[in-house]
Amino acid sequence: MKMEDMSLLGLDNTKLEALAQDIYSDLVEDSCLGLCFEVHRAVKQGYFFLDDTDQESMKDFEIVDQPGVDIFGQVYNQWKNKECVCPNCNRSIAASRFAPHLEKCLGMGRNSSRIANRRIASSNNVNNKSESDQEDNDDVNDNDWSYGSEKKAKKRKSDKNPNSPRRSKSLKHKNVLE
């Protein structure tokens, strides 16, 4: 017996190989048995042949592989170039832009109220700015709190949501540091 062939547990390489083969064999048999049990249950419970249909029906639902058409055979971009007439403003709008346009046009939807609120706020700004110019020059020059700086801040955040209660992070930090 060669020393290299002996493992500590006393099984040499040929025996280890035989063991590996046996383990593999067991695993394969497990899979086969599992399959048989599954099939047998399906047969007895009546769902084994459920996905079989006659040849004709199979042809009806075959996967379609043509250009310009999806796998069900439906044309999927036929609404791309169509235009719709808006019932509100009577303009002709492209189909893919129609829903957002309607939202704004009818004044419904989340964004319309925000835009409207902003418009109100900025029209207030226009009124108030002329007042503060006349009364308090100090207030206008004071950058910490004036309507002018607020306008700038709003413009910066205009992409997000100027109406939510959340204040910008930088302002918060500014207070803490001071």
Next chain:
Amino acid sequence: MSKDSKMRATINQKLTEMGERERLKELLRAKLTECGWRDQLKANCKDVIKEKGLEHVTVEDLVVEITPKGRVLVPDSVKKELLQRIRAFLAQHAT
């Protein structure tokens, strides 16, 4: 001989206890599904069922017909991969 069988029993126990047996089972199942082995054998099952009749077919009927075919139909690549993993486990835990 019994020393050998003791060793084998120990290794088999380790294989189960460490969860490796389950992992190997899952791996084998996945590979066999991927390569279409299951579908092939299911088709064979259909033949057996048609032969014996839906009402009367037993598990035994299926096992006797399917298992030998199943063993033979395992693709070589799958067999190699499984054996590799088993050998690796043995190398780690039987030496």
